[in-house]
Every structure is written in structure tokens, then in C-alpha cells.
Amino acid sequence: MNTRRLSIILVLAFLLSTLQACTPSTDELDEDDEFLEEDSPDFGLDSDRLGTVTIRWYGNNARELRYDDEVYFDKIHQKFPNIEIERYEEFMDDKRLQPTGSDAPWPIDQLTDMLSAHKEPDIIVAYTELIPKLSELGLLSDMEEYVSANKLDLSRFEPAFIEQVRSYSPNSQLLAVPYMRTLHAMSYNKAWFDKAHIPYPTDGMTWEEWMPWAANIKKQYEEMNVGSTLLYAASRGFGYPLLAQQRSASILDADTGKANVTNSDWTAIARIMQLHYGWIHTPFEMYNAIRQLTPFPHKLEYSIDLYESTYKFINSIYGELYLEQSDWDMVSFPTFEDKPGVGPDFAGEVLSVNPNSEHREEAFEVLSYLISDEFQTWNSRIGNGSPLVNPNIHAQFGVENSFYTGKNVRAFFLNHPAEPVKKNAKEPEAEYRMNRLMDGLYNSSASDLSEQLNNWEEQWNTPSDQ
Template identity: 25%
Template sequence: MKANGKIKLLAASLGVSMVFVTACAGGDKEGAGTGTQNPGGSTNASLKEDEAANLVVYSNSGDSVESWNERFGDALKQKFPKYNIKYVQKTKEFGLKELLTNGETIDIYWDSIGSFASTVLDNNMQYDMTELMKPRGIDFSKMEPTVADSVKLIDKTKVYGIPVFNNNMVLYYNKDIFDKFGVPYPKDGMTWTEAIKTGEKLTRFDGKQYIGLSSSQTHILNMNQLSIPFVDPDKLTPTINTDPRWKELFETVFVGPAKAAGYKEYMEAHKSVIPYRDEFLKEKEVAMFAWLSSIIFVYPEEYKSMNWDMVSLPTFDGKPKIGSQAYPTYFTVTNMSKQKDQAMNVINYLISEDVQKQLSKKGIMSVLKDESIRKLYGQESAFKDKNMQAAFYNDFAPIPAKTKFESLLLTPYAKAVPKVILTGDYNTVFRSTEEETAKKINEAKQQ
């Protein structure tokens, strides 16, 4: 399909994202809407809550059936006993292409902000849910503002996705490394300058090389605190060599920590990449690591093996209390669904206060701005004794305009990080990255 450069989408990759389908039935209904559910929701029989339904749910996340049931499936079976809801897990051998080839009708699609809009729109499966939202009293004003506003980046007048859960970034730290070198633990509200200074004290050799501070570069770039877009939404050109904020971000978050003695040598001994997941979780050589607030539930056993805690993501000196961008996951009724009311009932229930409370207790960040729900975050999880409220210490950075090309640019932008650290040559690295990504955009336009 040909890319429509004027369509503004949300598409930037996180390393964990999802997908969707081609349209067949129905069409967009015009109208504008805003969205979360009023407590209790509507139980009007006309909404077909008590009618039997066979619904297929799909995501390219690869999340297991067990994970789906634990978070959503079990609650949905209890709420809608007459609904037969089948969750299809993506695997290496079976994904969207195979589903479509087999003629499967997908009723509900969910995906993170990273690839939701581009996949939905590129595959022409979008459906404006405005008219479905009205009788159910769905109101986005109860959601965290930047999450609610992000829906408008998909389309200014239509509602193609409803946020169901959220994510952001925090700073994890290994207490044992701090204790080993007698360094005080980090605290909520630290700046990057303070974190870098702390990291310098922990970047030391003692039987093996320890690294004080590192980050998941893809997530830092994707959810950057300076709200820098990957692509100029008007020119549809990469911004890495034209927006000066990229240099500020690289210098502060990536280059700053790497100035500590021994850091670059460590990188060179590890395939010239910055310390990442294995170095933090398995080798336990990294003292502080900036990563997703939800990642502890992706690698629970690894975290259980570590003496750790978490604090808020360090902030830029000139932007106090501004953390990472939110990274919501959207659910949508597809235009191929023949049971749109029932599919919408499912989404409506997932954003109800009752379900959002249960998700929050499990450590799944709510999209609602309700303080009482935030206080429940992680309280029924294996990590309830940790500083889980660190995830809410900062405000969310605004989410910038996105284009459908973001997912193509994330990897090249991320590869620029170690190159800049090891060479110090911003101009050459940014220029070559700009050339590479401009070519990717042009090639995508021709498809």
C-alpha cells in the first residue's frame, strides 16, 4: 500500500509492539469524540451485553494466552458469560498475514502507541468508534491528559483507538553494588546531572568492571523527555540532524554517563554497545538502569534474583518533574467486525474503574488520572514492597506529533548512540543517520 504522508499517526517502536488487519465490512462513521468510562458503565440491553457473541482478539505483541487471561480474559469471561472471546497469540510462524490469508475476522485489535496507528491505517482496518462510545458514556476527560490527547494524533476528528493501559520509564538500581562501594542509594527527584555524578562513583573495577549508569536506549529515544519527534510531520524528513535537542538528549543521557573512567573500555569489550539488559539483570554489573516501569513484570524471575529498588527517572536540569512520555496501549473495534457493539462492550469494561483498579493492583499502569487508583499500583504484585510510586513521581512529557515512519527510524537512531559515545563526532554520526533514515522514508513512500 502507498503511504499517505499527510496522515499523522502514532508509530514509533518500543521493542514491544503489536499489529492489525485489512478491512472488509462497514465504514467509518463521522464524528468527534473523547474518552474513559463513567463508573459502572451502561447495562442497557440495547448495547447487546446479554446477547451471545463470538469475538476474536489479536495483537502483534506476542503476549501469551496466559498473560492475556491473567490481565483481561478471566475478568471478561466473568463479566460477559455469553461472549466467547478467543485471543490469538502472534508467533514467529503465525501472525497477521496468516490470519488474513485464513480469512479470520478480527473483532478487537490492541497495540501500543509504537505501532498501533501505522498498522491499523496501513491495513485499512480503522473504524471510528465515536457513535459506539456515546451510549456507553465514554469520556476521555477522566484519563491522564497526555494519554487522552495522544488519541488525537491518530486522527483529529475520529476515534480509532481507546487507551486501556499505560507505561513510562523509571530508574532501577542494584542495592548490592551501592552497598559494595558505600554509595548512598538514589532518590526520587534526581536530575541527570546528579545521577551521572552518582554513576561516576560506581563505575569502578573491583574484580570485574562495574558500570554506574546506563539506559535502554530505544525506550529513552522513543519516550524522550524533550518531546522530540523522530520525523518532521510537515516535511516528512528525519530530525536527528536538524533538531538541536537531539544533541542535548544524547549528551545528557548517553554521553554523560560514559565519561566515567572505564565505561568506554567496557563498551568496546561488549561489542561496542552500551550496557543493557543482560549486564544489569544477569551479570549484575550495572548499578543504575533506566527502563520501562512495567519491565519487572516481563522479567520477574530475574528481578527476584536481584536486591533492587526503583526511583523516578532522572530529569533534565531545565525541566524539573518532567519524566518520560507516556506509552499507552490502545484497543479498537475493527471495521471488519460484525459484532461491533459486543466488541465495544469489551473495551468499555476494560476502561471501567473496577477493571482499572484491578489492573493497577497487578502493576499495570492505569490510564485514569484517579489518584486512588494510582496508589494501588503494584500492591498485589510480587514487588509490592518496592518503591512502585516512583512511576508517578514525575509528570509525563508531552507526546510529539508522529508520522507513520517512526518505526523505521528507531533502530538507526539507536545505533547512533554508541557511535557518538565512542567517537564524540556528533556531526558525522547525525549526518550519516539522517541520510540513512531519509532513504528509508523515501523507500516507504514508494511502497
């Protein structure tokens, strides 16, 4: 070894020993890290580094409450062990039992209390109809910013549901994303059809085919004199708004607010309402049905869906809670001949992130999980419709729900949702006033339809002070 090489080795050894002497002990490192953590901002979801993050969850009685709370929120916590959810949910009270004209009937008392206490919600799940009010309060983010940042892929959603959300937004913004899809079908009592020697209904029936079919069922039912143990037809989840959705028909002109119901769309709707009584008309009444709080204004008894019937229209929101038939199956919801394959499905619930949230990143991560293929598959398996277009998710529908065992669940997916229409701000009030007309059409004379629709339109369009 030469002298130059020996000198370099000695210098390196000296420097190494000097660095080791200057290096703090393990205890000193822990103390410094603890100090640094206290001043470190919260950058993300790394629970090992940052500890627990609490986000406020605001739910307006949407479908997540159908699950056992522990199962639902435990599933979120398993995905994000560092996130604790502080839940705030609305509940109906006596003062909100009746619709309030054109005002949204959904309760927001809990939300009002939150804002008064300066407790901004971080993530919001609510009925689609609440979008205008939440937007007015500045609580919904424009989800396009996540699209532009490549954090949200809208092509995964059923296009009609994206447009439905836009139709409720003041300037057609995307202020939320669809969360669940309400599926519709028609159930029938197999035992009764066997007894009456009538063939079962089939998928793909049109309303034009359904009308003489339903009239024949009613005739056979009356002739068999089956008594009070079986109803001719009882559908808690059926009403004229579903037919209006199929036809993309609104009551009012979106720009002028004038009624426009003397047309072929509303005539077709009225003809069906003559044969099947509509017990659920507005979303508010469906809300009341789910909450099981009060009889409806048109005297529907709560227990009526607990009886067996020849056929019923059901949906995925609460059909299994009320359909107490021992031997039943289902077929697709009837469609109009001039609107082939168009059903009344809609995105009943939506998700959004509060732009004022202090934990927007974490809230969006939770939102992203709830609309992920993973969560939506689990959601579908227990019997909830997914707003995504993924056929593999739809194929899993109800496999973990005994209510659908052996049933024709594909009937839920044979139709596609209609294109939504822009609605005037007074449309909810018009829907509520339309209830009385539609109730009166049941078993009425066909010759009266045009006259009744014309009278209703004139009454709406004539100012009360004239």
C-alpha cells in the same frame, strides 16, 4: 344486591371463564416461545434470554499475554458469562526478525489469515505503533462516535495518551483508546552503595545531576574492582527514544521528512548516551526483548540483565522479569532541567472495535470493561500501569505483586508523560538508522557530538543518487 349489579357480576364471570378456556397450556406456551426465539435477533448481553455470543479477539502480542491466560480471560468471562472469546494472536517467526525499513515491523500474519478466511476480528488489542497499519486495513472504529453517544468519557484518561493515539492516526482521529501505560524508573543496588559508602539516589534527579553522578559511580566501581559478579550499569529497557519522548523530539520534520537533529534537543540526548549505553532503541527491539527470540544487532547477550548492577533503568513491562537483585529499590526516572517533571511514559497498548464487526455492541462492552476502574484497579494491583488519571488506581500499583513489596513504587508516578509529536511516515526507518550513531556515542569525546549529529543529518537529507 340489586338486579343491575347482579347482571354485571354474571357477565364478568362468563367472560372470565371464556378467556380461561381460550388460554393455551404451559406446554403450548413453551413451544411458541421456542419458535419465537429462533427468529429473534441478538440485541444484547442478556445471557438468560439469548445464549452464548462468540466474539473474535485479535491480539498483536500486547501485554494481556503476560498474564496466565486462564486468569485473564476467565476474568472477562466472569463479567460476561454469555460471551465466548475466540482468540487470535500474533507470534514472531524467523522471516520477521529484522526491521523492514519504514514498514511497521509488527507481525500481522495471523490477521492476514483471518481476513483471507473472512473472519473479521471484533475487538483488537495491539501496540500503539500498529495503528497506521490497522487503520489502512479499515479495522479501527472512530471512538469519537462512542464519545458523542455518551458511552465513552475521555476525561478519565491521561490527556497525553489520548493525544498519543491521535498522533499515530492518519487524520488525528481517535481510532483506539489507551489500555495500558508503560511506567519508567531507575533502580539501584543498595548493597553496593552501602559498600562504596555512597548515598542512595533520590527521587527528582535531573539528567544534569545524573551525569556527574553516573560518572562518579563508574569511577568508584572501577576502583573497587568488584569483578564479573556485578555490572556497572545494565538496562535492557533504556535507549535514546525514551529521551526523545521526554523532549518531544522527532528525528524528521513531520511535513518534509527531512532530518533535523542539529539542535539543542538532540545534543542533550547525545550527551546522556555518551554515559549510558542504549540497548533498547526502537519499539521493534523492545518487542524482540519481550519475545526473547534473538540477540540484538549490537550484540547484547540475553543473560546480561540477569546479573546485578550498580543501577538500571527499568519499566513496568518486563523489569521484574530481568531484575535479579536481592537488595534493591528505585527512584524516579531522571528528567531534564528545562522539562521539569516530564518522563518517558507512553501508552504501549490500545484497544479498538472493528467497524465491520457483527457484534460491535458486545465488543464495545468488553472494551468498556477493560478500561473500567474495576478492571484497571485489578490490573494495577498486579503490577501494570493504568492510562487513567484516577490516583486511587495508581495507589494500588503492585500491591499483589511480590516483586514490588517494600519498594518505592511511587517513583513510577512522580513524572508526567510528555506531549507527543506528529511524526513523518519515515520516522521508523530514521530511528533504525539512528541506532548506529547512538551506539557509537558511548564513551566518545564530547567534542565530537555536534559533528556526528551534523554528518548524520546530511547523510539522511542527501539523496543516494546524488
